[in-house]
Every structure is written in structure tokens, then in C-alpha cells.
Amino acid sequence: MIRQGREVQADVTESCDVCIIGSGCGGASLAARLAERGRSVVVLEQGGYYTRTDFDQRETNMLAKVDGGRGLDTSKDLSVSLTYGNNVGGASVHYWADSYRTPSDRLRLWEEQYGLKGHGEAVLTPHFAQIEQDLHVHLADDTYANRMNQLVREGAEKLGWHVARVPQARKDCARSGYCMLGCAYDAKQSQLVTYLPRMVNAGGRLYADCRAERLVFEGSRVKALEASVLDRASGQPSGPKVRVTARVYVVAAGGFATPEFLLRQGLKERLPALGEHFFCNPSAMVHALYDEPIIQWRNIPAAWGVEEFRLARYDGPRYVEGGYLLMANQFHPGMLSAVLPGFGSSHRELMTQLPNLGGAISWIDDAEDGRISLENGRRRVHVPITGGNALRLRDALRKQARLLLTTGARQVLLGDVRDTRITRLEDIDKAVDVVDLRPARNVFAAPHPGGGARMGEDPKTSVVGFDHRVHGTDNLYVADPSVFPTAPSVDPSLSIMAFSFVAADTIQSALG
Ligand SMILES: Cc1cc2nc3c(=O)[nH]c(=O)nc-3n(C[C@H](O)[C@H](O)[C@H](O)COP(=O)(O)OP(=O)(O)OC[C@H]3O[C@@H](n4cnc5c(N)ncnc54)[C@H](O)[C@@H]3O)c2cc1C
Structure with a gap:
């Protein structure tokens, strides 16, 4: 089931095993994996639901739909233009579909220098193979x-x-060149045509135009998530609220929005690494x-x-x-x-x-750490050039x-x-x-954000553990590139999905 904001006229209460914030590569692949294993899944996505019939190949229409900042968002000092998704399927609807495995040297670096556990080559290789099969990945001829x-x-x-x-x-690419405006042929294997339909077929539910806002904690346990239904045209709350009670909550809101969301929950004081070590491949x-x-x-x-x-x-x-x-x-x-x-x-x-x-x-x-902060309630992205x-x-x-x-x-x-x-x-x-x-002397772009909720052992220097669980919480997880210790050195989508597969395994066993 995919429910759009305009279809929600009154407050809704949902209950499920796993509630996931964000429907991009991180959230959708996780949702499909868990739903197909029999878990009840609810995905909240703040952006709109657009499909092939909406993709009219006109830049002026499409950028406002598939680019979160309409192509106009920038880092705080105007050095870098920020590009990201804000729609069902996330940035994958906008992306180029380059699909690299995380290189072996990078996985080794993450293990040896950053102490990562449970995400080495032996674990990820079968996941890469599965994802490549699911997304029809092949070398461009x-x-x-x-x-x-x-x-x-x-x-x-x-x-x-x-x-x-x-x-x-x-799959069956028309070679039209409109990939970045959303694929009108459903040939580009975004989350919209791969893991999200699989999640829905397995009984998962998705609310589009629905912004996750507040986690309700009871001690170290999240007991509910409160969200607002948005009016798509204005991006402002339209009135109804969605309240989800779940056994597990996963933040998969993307490299910019995941640290922002967690900062808004007041977690920085306990987790000083939150929002730090940010990268974006300028x-x-x-x-x-x-x-x-x-x-x-x-x-x-x-x-x-x-x-x-x-x-x-x-x-x-x-x-x-x-x-x-x-x-x-x-x-x-x-x-x-x-x-x-x-x-x-x-x-x-x-x-x-x-x-x-x-x-x-x-x-x-990235050779220098960036940072995500909240200033006067606004997200600020700092990218040192x-x-x-x-x-x-x-x-x-x-x-x-x-x-x-x-x-x-x-x-x-x-x-x-x-x-x-x-x-x-x-x-x-x-x-x-x-x-x-x-700043503002060049046009640099930042399409691959991550790192702001880094994975590690120590809550002083990282935000999530190797099981993707936020330190100090019982049932709050992160599944997107925010957990990477550094950028993967290639386009990140396959790395993101492979990490989500690992997260799905740890969540599955946590649920018992
Ligand atoms: C133009 C462009 C081209 C790219 N090309 C490639 C490529 O060829 N190959 C590659 O590997 N990568 C590419 N990328 C990068 C890749 O698309 C992203 O890294 C990846 O899709 C990110 O997935 P994600 O799940 O982390 O986040 P996203 O895809 O950003 O998904 C997060 C979702 O969460 C939603 N969200 C955020 N906050 C909330 C909230 N509070 N409540 C509810 N929902 C929320 C957002 O609306 C978004 O849809 C490209 C990116 C861009 C912009």
C-alpha cells in the first residue's frame, strides 16, 4: 500500500514491527528485505509519490519533484550545491544509476583504520551479487x-x-538521456521500480508526503514516532498526524537528513560525533x-x-x-x-x-571532514573547500x-x-x-552525502554500533550512508544497499 498525503484526511495510528524513515536506497532496500521475511513494515517518506507518467522530461517541472532542493540548495558558505532526493524512492529516482561495489581497498581501510566489524568483503560480497541481480546491473556497452x-x-x-x-x-534502457529527471520508461532501476514494489507486494505500507518529526522516548527505548502529513505544493503540514508505534525504528533519511533528524531529537549532547565527519564528494x-x-x-x-x-x-x-x-x-x-x-x-x-x-x-x-549542524532551527551543511x-x-x-x-x-x-x-x-x-x-566563486556539486552518524564502538567518537543501533538506545537504528566512516571512493548506492542488507539481518535477529 502506498498512501499519499492528499488521501489522509484524519489522524492515523499505525503499528508495526519496523518503522523506517525515508524510502531511498537505504530505506527501501531494508524495507523490502524485512517485509519479505514476514516483518510488518511502515515507511514514512516526506516527499511525493511520482511514477513514470509524471516524468515528463521537462527540467522545469521535474527538478521541483525529484530534487530535494530544486537544484538550489547549497552548503552554508555557498561553496557547494547540494543535490538529494525528496520523493518516494529518494535520490535514486534522480540518480545516474552508476553501480559500483565498494572497492576492496576501501572495505579494508574501514576495517583496519576505523575498526569496522561485520561489514567486510566476505559479508558484503553475496549482498552485492544479490543487489546486482535485483537491479539488473551490467557494464555499459x-x-x-x-x-x-x-x-x-x-x-x-x-x-x-x-x-x-x-x-x-x-533494464531495457531507451538511452533517452533523461535519467536525472526521473525515468519515463521505468528502465533505470531506481528504488521506485525495484525494492519498493517488492516491499509493497510483501505487505509493507508507505506513507508519502509524511514527515517524521519526533521520536517519543521512554528511557532508552523509542515507544512512538510522530509525523505530519504535508501539503505537497507548499511542503507545510496539512493537518493530519501519523503516529507509529513499532518495535524498531530506523532512520534512513539520507546523508543530509539523517544527522539533521537525529540532531532534532536532542541526541548531540550524548553523541558528540553526531553531524561530524560528514562527507559529500564535492x-x-x-x-x-x-x-x-x-x-x-x-x-x-x-x-x-x-x-x-x-x-x-x-x-x-x-x-x-x-x-x-x-x-x-x-x-x-x-x-x-x-x-x-x-x-x-x-x-x-x-x-x-x-x-x-x-x-x-x-x-x-573527501580529505577533510565536513559537518551538519542546526542553527536557529535550520539545517546547515558545512563543506570545507x-x-x-x-x-x-x-x-x-x-x-x-x-x-x-x-x-x-x-x-x-x-x-x-x-x-x-x-x-x-x-x-x-x-x-x-x-x-x-x-565560496561562491565556483559551482561544485555534492550528490553523495554521508558520514554524519558514523559507525563505531565508542559513543564518544561514533553514533551507531556495528549492528546499526544508535548508541545508548534499545531500538533506534540508522541505515544509510550516514554510518560510513568515510566516503566509499565510488558512487555509493550499492554500498548503501549492501549495508542495509546487513542492517536487515541484525534487526531481524533483534526482533527474534
Ligand atoms: C543527481 C544525482 C546523481 C547520482 N548518481 C548516482 C549514481 O550514478 N550512482 C550512485 O551510486 N549514486 C548516485 N547518486 C547518489 C545516490 O543517489 C544516493 O547516494 C542514494 O540514492 C542515497 O540514498 P539514501 O537512502 O541514503 O538517501 P535518499 O535517497 O536521499 O533517501 C532519503 C529519503 O528520506 C526522505 N526523508 C528525509 N527526511 C525525512 C523525514 N524527516 N521524514 C520522512 N522522510 C524523510 C527524503 O525525502 C528522501 O526521499 C546520485 C545522486 C544525485 C543527486
């Missing part, structure tokens, strides 16, 4: 590669960089003008990925290069108009050349410019507020060295 992706492959091969086909969660975007049509908004966003620089390289303590995944970028014309530098005639000049505009993006594996993050961002700008010029771009645009343009390989270093990384 040549038919998936638009011109920009072909160029990324060619350029990387010329430069001797390791480049590989990107695993994709898709992403540098570089544009390029070619003499041939690129049409970057056709076919899937990422068919080829440059893996050469996934791990940062150091010479002793000195950073040398890397610490990011590099891919072709994809924007539609409306978003491009917002992120391209310039104003007036210079901007217009670029817009007239849009078909020939390509670009690259790199997800920075300094120290190790700044070094990695600059290096990523350099490598993207090099790749794009190597593939025949006539002009590379760093996308900064000064509209720095480069036409020769030998000018790259000089130009990138002086790019102003201070």
Missing part, C-alpha cells in the same frame, strides 16, 4: 556511450589512464567547446569512468595527485544555463553553442582540462566566476593554480 563518453574513453586511453566501463542499474565540473556536436544530454550520463585517480597518491606526507573518480558530465540545457559562467552576451554566446558543449566531472573522495579537499579539487580541475583538451576541445572552461578559459595544454597548471576556490 558501446551503445550506451554518447559522444562525450566516447571522447572520455579515447582521451584517457591516449593519456595512458585507466578507464573502464561503468556498471549500470538499467564535485568539480569542467566544460569544453568542441568543433563537433556533442549533445551531452542524450544517452546515459556515464558509460566510461576514469579510475586512474580514484585513490590519492602521496610521496611520503606530500600529496601528489588523485583522490577522485572522473567521468563525462551530463546536464540538460536548463541546468547548463545555470552552471555556465558569464552573464549577458558572454553567457548568450555560450548558450548558442550548447550542442557542441561537452564536459567532465569528478567526485572528490580547503586543505586536502582543495588540493584534490585543483588536481581534478587539472586532469579534467587535460583530458578535454586531449580529446580535441577547442576551449576548456573551468566554470569559475572569472570564466577562466584554456586552449593549450601548457597553460593548464598556470590557470588552475590561481583559480579562486573561496
Whole structure:
């Protein structure tokens, strides 16, 4: 059953085994797993319920539906643009469907350096295999590669960089290029068409337009969750309340909203790590003008990925290069108009050349901790574009410019507020060295948040234990990337779902 806000006219009381806040990769996969094992599950999702018939492939309509901040939310100091889901299925409805397993080196790092238990390769490998089967994950073949992706492959091969086909969660993909606006063909294997229907078929219930607000504690036990039904157009409470009593409560509200929700419950005092150690893969975007049509908004966003620089390289303590995944970028014309530098005639000049505009993006594996806080009741996201993050961002700008010029771009645009343009390989270093990384001088994006409710043994330095249970509580759990000790160094969706499978196992045994 999926019930939308407008269908709820009076207060509702629900009772179940497991109540889950959020219906993204973390919440939906957990919900399906538990419902299929016979548990009664209720999912609360504050966003709207949209399906293929709503996805009209118009940016102006869709961003407001599938992007939590309508493409306009930013970190506190305006350094980074925040992108996340706010709809049934969460960010997976908006995502690119790149589906990497957490690399072995990262899982080892988490075990050896952060002391993680119960989430090693031996445990996760069968979960990855199951998820890949459930989401039809396969390597992007040549038919998936638009011109920009072909160029990324060619350029990387010329430069001797390791480049590989990107695993994709898709079935019968139409290669339309509207992935980020919600898939009108139900081909992209978001939670909307995979684990959520399975959860519903197994008897699970989902309330859309329903914001979880308050946990009612009795000692260390949560005895109820209070939520408000929202009016979708305004995002404000429409009147009715939903009260859920459950044996177990799981926060799976995503990397931005999970720490926020837990902070709102007043847990920071007992759990100082709450909201700390936040990461978001700040992403540098570089544009390029070619003499041939690129049409970057056709076919899937990422068919080829440059893996050469996934791990940062150091010479002793000195950073040398890397610490990011590099891919072709994809924007539609409306978003491009917002992120391209310039104003007036210079901007217009670029817009007239849009078909020939390509670009690259790199997800920075955060080297500096960010933070999520509440200030005057508002969520604030702090992302430091300094120290190790700044070094990695600059290096990523350099490598993207090099790749794009190597593939025949006539002009590379760093996308900064000064509209720095480069036409020769030998000018790259000089130009990138002086790019102003201070807030609001660039457009960096943050699509992969996590870390704000870190997993660990010690309540002084972590928020949840290895069983995903919030320290000091009997029945409150977290199942999303907030628990990761660091970013996974690849796009995170498979890592999130695999961790949720582990959480499902521990919750199942806790329920007896
Ligand atoms: C444009 C874009 C492209 C991406 N591409 C990829 C990709 O190719 N591959 C990949 O692996 N990852 C990708 N990602 C990242 C990936 O989509 C997310 O990391 C993942 O979907 C997050 O899942 P989640 O369950 O943690 O959170 P979310 O998907 O954010 O789900 C959390 C849900 O909780 C809801 N919620 C929040 N607070 C409350 C509350 N108080 N009450 C009720 N509900 C609440 C939210 O509305 C949301 O729907 C992309 C992200 C974006 C934005």
C-alpha cells in the first residue's frame, strides 16, 4: 500500500514491527528485505509519490519533484550545491544509476583504520551479487556511450589512464538521456521500480508526503514516532498526524537528513560525533567547446569512468595527485544555463553553442571532514573547500582540462566566476593554480552525502554500533550512508544497499 498525503484526511495510528524513515536506497532496500521475511513494515517518506507518467522530461517541472532542493540548495558558505532526493524512492529516482561495489581497498581501510566489524568483503560480497541481480546491473556497452563518453574513453586511453566501463542499474534502457529527471520508461532501476514494489507486494505500507518529526522516548527505548502529513505544493503540514508505534525504528533519511533528524531529537549532547565527519564528494565540473556536436544530454550520463585517480597518491606526507573518480558530465540545457559562467552576451554566446558543449566531472573522495549542524532551527551543511579537499579539487580541475583538451576541445572552461578559459595544454597548471576556490566563486556539486552518524564502538567518537543501533538506545537504528566512516571512493548506492542488507539481518535477529 502506498498512501499519499492528499488521501489522509484524519489522524492515523499505525503499528508495526519496523518503522523506517525515508524510502531511498537505504530505506527501501531494508524495507523490502524485512517485509519479505514476514516483518510488518511502515515507511514514512516526506516527499511525493511520482511514477513514470509524471516524468515528463521537462527540467522545469521535474527538478521541483525529484530534487530535494530544486537544484538550489547549497552548503552554508555557498561553496557547494547540494543535490538529494525528496520523493518516494529518494535520490535514486534522480540518480545516474552508476553501480559500483565498494572497492576492496576501501572495505579494508574501514576495517583496519576505523575498526569496522561485520561489514567486510566476505559479508558484503553475496549482498552485492544479490543487489546486482535485483537491479539488473551490467557494464555499459558501446551503445550506451554518447559522444562525450566516447571522447572520455579515447582521451584517457591516449593519456595512458585507466578507464573502464561503468556498471549500470538499467533494464531495457531507451538511452533517452533523461535519467536525472526521473525515468519515463521505468528502465533505470531506481528504488521506485525495484525494492519498493517488492516491499509493497510483501505487505509493507508507505506513507508519502509524511514527515517524521519526533521520536517519543521512554528511557532508552523509542515507544512512538510522530509525523505530519504535508501539503505537497507548499511542503507545510496539512493537518493530519501519523503516529507509529513499532518495535524498531530506523532512520534512513539520507546523508543530509539523517544527522539533521537525529540532531532534532536532542541526541548531540550524548553523541558528540553526531553531524561530524560528514562527507559529500564535492564535485568539480569542467566544460569544453568542441568543433563537433556533442549533445551531452542524450544517452546515459556515464558509460566510461576514469579510475586512474580514484585513490590519492602521496610521496611520503606530500600529496601528489588523485583522490577522485572522473567521468563525462551530463546536464540538460536548463541546468547548463545555470552552471555556465558569464552573464549577458558572454553567457548568450555560450548558450548558442550548447550542442557542441561537452564536459567532465569528478567526485572528490573527501580529505577533510565536513559537518551538519542546526542553527536557529535550520539545517546547515558545512563543506570545507580547503586543505586536502582543495588540493584534490585543483588536481581534478587539472586532469579534467587535460583530458578535454586531449580529446580535441577547442576551449576548456573551468566554470569559475572569472570564466577562466584554456586552449593549450601548457597553460593548464598556470590557470588552475590561481583559480579562486573561496565560496561562491565556483559551482561544485555534492550528490553523495554521508558520514554524519558514523559507525563505531565508542559513543564518544561514533553514533551507531556495528549492528546499526544508535548508541545508548534499545531500538533506534540508522541505515544509510550516514554510518560510513568515510566516503566509499565510488558512487555509493550499492554500498548503501549492501549495508542495509546487513542492517536487515541484525534487526531481524533483534526482533527474534
Ligand atoms: C543527481 C544525482 C546523481 C547520482 N548518481 C548516482 C549514481 O550514478 N550512482 C550512485 O551510486 N549514486 C548516485 N547518486 C547518489 C545516490 O543517489 C544516493 O547516494 C542514494 O540514492 C542515497 O540514498 P539514501 O537512502 O541514503 O538517501 P535518499 O535517497 O536521499 O533517501 C532519503 C529519503 O528520506 C526522505 N526523508 C528525509 N527526511 C525525512 C523525514 N524527516 N521524514 C520522512 N522522510 C524523510 C527524503 O525525502 C528522501 O526521499 C546520485 C545522486 C544525485 C543527486
